[in-house]
Amino acid sequence: MKRLSISPQALAKRRFLRRAAAGGSALLLAGCDHLGGNESYTQLLSAGESLSRGVRSLVGSTATTLAQEFTKADLSPSFRGNGNTNPDSAEYKSLAAKGFADWKLVVDGLVKTPAALSLAELRAMPARTQITRHDCVEGWSAIGQWTGVQLARVLALVQPLPEARYVVLHCADSFGEGEEQAPYYESIDLQDAHHPQTLLAYALNDQVLPVTNGAPLRLRVERQLGYKHAKYLMRLELVSDFAHLGDGKGGYWEDQGYQWYAGI
């Protein structure tokens, strides 16, 4: 057996290493937080996102790739409601009290013929039913069966103008209170808006869409994360640019630092 004999130099080295390790991790954390608060560094970090988007366009025509669809056997026993689960605006509450009989989806902005569609009118349009997985940015997922009208059909009705690039979804819910109150909104590009699985959904698992999950109407944009799937839809606005809305990032969570393209 080898006997342990430790020289003073070796002890000094050990002390140095221990301190270096402790100091190193504290420095790393402080350094990361400092960098994270720095605008130009966060911009550098978001190069990762730009790269992902670049690859997305390199992979080429992804306009038609479909999200995986599942069977009834895969359905989650109950579909988790997240974020706002019951908007507290007076307007929404009175609409909900009448079973959304007076609710109308306004579709306007850069369109030839603006429209206001009732729930009955939307239900009368050709429907699509799909069983898909909802991936929340937090990391959980749930599988549900959605029925609704393809957004492409509604767009065909109002005829977007050539300069229209995005569909902005204005919602009845909001976060924060008083001066801090920020309405929920989202935006998607026209490629995703015309995707066959992009629905304005009014039913979940063969039931009328519950308030928890976005009654009377919510977006399904299946190749993106949950926060893009705006609930409690009130108005669709076609725009060429969303810089004038909220903090200009294209959505409530985008304004809080989340990615606009939420496919990753």
Next chain:
Amino acid sequence: MPSPSDPNAASHRGYLYLRHRWPTRLTHWINVLSLTVLLMSGLMIFNAHPALDWGKSSYNGKPSFFEIGSRLASDGRLIGVTRLLGHEFETTGVLGVAAGVDGRPSQLAFPWWLTIPSRYSLAGGRLWHFFFAWLLVFNGLLYLAHALISRHLQRDLLPTRQDWAGIGRSIVDHLRFRHPKGEAARHYNVLQKLAYLIVIFVLLPLIVLAGWAMSPWLNSLLPGWVDLFGGRQAARAVHFIIAWLLVAFVGIHVFEVIVSGLWNHLRSMITGRFRITGSDAATTTGGRK
């Protein structure tokens, strides 16, 4: 004064040789940086939903097989709990409930000092994670290209027939913390080769794939490929488990570096030069039978 012709002096001092070429050294340290940031930002992302499920979705009628949370104990204290396969462990102080930056108890799955950013920010964690994920991928491709072209992979990493024959002895040597001395130290030993090969060709590619499997857009490129992992949530669990396997690898790696000559190894990964000492180095540590 010992002259270079004095064989004892020469074997005592040994000689330096170029062990690691610059691409290996550079990509090694970029790995250290990116894996550290990926782990810590990954723990931040995990904190947003501190549970793992096996299957196509989180809500599949079965309870999570792993979960970190908090609850009130019978005496009214807030305790951190970690549940694994139905068994509950109290992990107050580290997991579930730990001292926050201000010293007060904070209900996070992984504590602030293990996460980037150190304050809860899922958006921030994702920003860090995806940037360093790209760095890790580019770095890995650079390493692979160099390792193949320079034949580092074929020459130094692929186990030889003698390696396979000596695997039993290598295991015993490792358990006794005995390491090759002299000329034998110029080559990686067989367990070391296998560990590196598994990390390079199994764990790292799998963790990247499992990461991709969580992306709804990448899912749509080839619908159903995620089921190879057992579903999207299973892929998330695989991603998490491999992350900790990599932590285990790093732990063993650093341990082996320390016990087989920390400064020599550190020098060789910085300047490239590794010192081979002669037979007397082997006899003074009793490494030979």
